[in-house]
Amino acid sequence: MYIDDLDTPVLVIDLDALEHNLERYQRYFDSHGIGLRPHIKTHKTLAIAARQLAGGAAGLTCQKVGEAETMVWGGLQTDIMIPYNILGKPKLDRLMALARQTRITASADSAHTVRGYSTAALEWGVTLGVVVELECGHNRTGVATAADALALGKLIDSLPGLELRGIMGFPTPPAVRPFLQETIHAFERAGLPCPIVSGGGTPYALEAHLIPELTEYRVGEYIVGGEGHLRAGRHTVEECALRVLATVVSRPTEGRAILDSGSKTMSASTIPVGDGQSMGFIVEYPDARFYGASEEHGHVDVTACVRKPQIGERVQVLPVHLCPCVNEHNEIVAHRAGRVEAVWPVLARGKVR
Numbered sequence: 001m002y003i004d005d006l007d008t009p010v011l012v013i014d015l016d017a018l019e020h021n022l023e024r025y026q027r028y029f030d031s032h033g034i035g036l037r038p039h040i041k042t043h044k045t046l047a048i049a050a051r052q053l054a055g056g057a058a059g060l061t062c063q064k065v066g067e068a069e070t071m072v073w074g075g076l077q078t079d080i081m082i083p084y085n086i087l088g089k090p091k092l093d094r095l096m097a098l099a100r101q102t103r104i105t106a107s108a109d110s111a112h113t114v115r116g117y118s119t120a121a122l123e124w125g126v127t128l129g130v131v132v133e134l135e136c137g138h139n140r141t142g143v144a145t146a147a148d149a150l151a152l153g154k155l156i157d158s159l160p161g162l163e164l165r166g167i168m169g170f171p172t173p174p175a176v177r178p179f180l181q182e183t184i185h186a187f188e189r190a191g192l193p194c195p196i197v198s199g200g201g202t203p204y205a206l207e208a209h210l211i212p213e214l215t216e217y218r219v220g221e222y223i224v225g226g227e228g229h230l231r232a233g234r235h236t237v238e239e240c241a242l243r244v245l246a247t248v249v250s251r252p253t254e255g256r257a258i259l260d261s262g263s264k265t266m267s268a269s270t271i272p273v274g275d276g277q278s279m280g281f282i283v284e285y286p287d288a289r290f291y292g293a294s295e296e297h298g299h300v301d302v303t304a305c306v307r308k309p310q311i312g313e314r315v316q317v318l319p320v321h322l323c324p325c326v327n328e329h330n331e332i333v334a335h336r337a338g339r340v341e342a343v344w345p346v347l348a349r350g351k352v353r
C-alpha cells in the first residue's frame with residue numbers, strides 16, 4: 001500500500017527523514033559528549049521512542065506521568081526524566097509505582113513539591129531522583145536565582161527517599177550559561193551533588209556545546225520538524241518528517257481552497273507569517289496561506305498561487321507545532337518513499353495526567 005491510497009486526513013511519517021534527523025542530532029550530541037534525552041511528548045509513540053533509544057539516546061523525557069507509564073508499560077524500562085512538578089496523591093502514587101520499575105527523575109521548583117515527593121517515596125519504600133528546575137527565560141516554572149536553587153537543593157538532599165540529581169532548565173539558549181554556572185558553583189561549594197545539568201528545546205539544540213556544563217539535552221520536535229522549524233531554517237522541507245495528508249474538498253471562490261484538515265487535525269496552533277498567521281505549510285503550494293480553520297475545515301488563501309489546487313486534489317501539509325497535532329490522532333502511518341511500512345498507535349495521546 002502507498003500513502004496515495006490512504007484516506008484523508010491522515011498523519012504520515014517519512015522514515016528516511018525520521019532516521020536522518022535521529023542520526024544528525026545523535027551525532028551532534030555524541031560529538032560533544034552530551035547525552036541526548038528525547039522528549040516523547042512530540043510523537044507519543046512507542047515505536048519512535050524505541051528507535052531513539054536504539055539510536056543512542058541516554059534515556060527519555062516525558063512531560064506527564066501518563067506518558068511515562070505508556071513508555072514503561074510498553075516495555076521501555078529506561079532512564080526517564082519527568083521535568084514537571086508532580087503534585088497530589090493520585091499522581092504521586094503512580095510516580096512511585098513507576099520508580100519501583102525503572103530509574104525516574106522528576107523536577108521541582110518548590111519545597112511543597114519536594115516534600116510531597118519525599119512523603120510518597122517513604123510510603124512506597126523507593127528512591128526518587130529529583131532535579132531543581134531553573135527559570136531560564138520562559139516565564140513558566142523554575143526558581144529564579146542560584147540562591148533559591150541552592151536552598152531547594154539542600155532540602156532535597158536532606159529529605160529521606162530522595163536523591164538530588166542536579167538541575168534542569170527550559171529552554172536553554174547560550175545566554176543562560178552564567179545562571180547555570182552560578183548554580184553549579186553554589187552546589188559545589190555546599191558539597192551538594194550535581195551529576196545532571198539538563199538543557200532542552202529544539203531551537204537551541206545545536207548550540208548546546210556553547211554551554212559545556214550541560215551533561216544532557218532534552219529535545220522533542222528535532223525528529224519531525226514542522227512549519228516553525230522550516231521557517232526558522234532549522235529543518236528543510238525534506239527534513240520535516242511528519243505531515244498531514246489532506247484533500248481539497250471545496251474551492252468556494254477563486255482565492256480560497258478548503259481542506260478536510262481543520263483544527264481537529266492540525267491542532268489550533270498558529271505562527272505569525274508575514275502580516276497574518278499560518279496553521280501549516282502546504283508543500284505543493286508554498287505560496288498558499290493556510291490562514292485559519294474551523295474544526296474540520298482548513299481555510300487556505302490561494303490568491304498568490306499561479307497554479308491553483310483543484311477539488312479532490314491531495315496535498316501534504318507541514319503542521320506548525322507537531323506536539324499538539326499528534327495529540328489529535330489515533331495513529332501515525334510510517335512510510336518509506338511513499339510505501340507504507342507500519343501503522344503506529346499514538347498510545348500516549350491524551351495522557352495529560
Ligand SMILES: Cc1ncc(COP(=O)(O)O)c(C=O)c1O
Binds near residue numbers: 039042169200201202
Ligand atoms: C521541559 C521541556 N523540555 C524539553 C522540551 C522539548 O522542546 P522541543 O520540542 O523544542 O525540542 C519541552 C517542550 O516543550 C519542555 O517543555
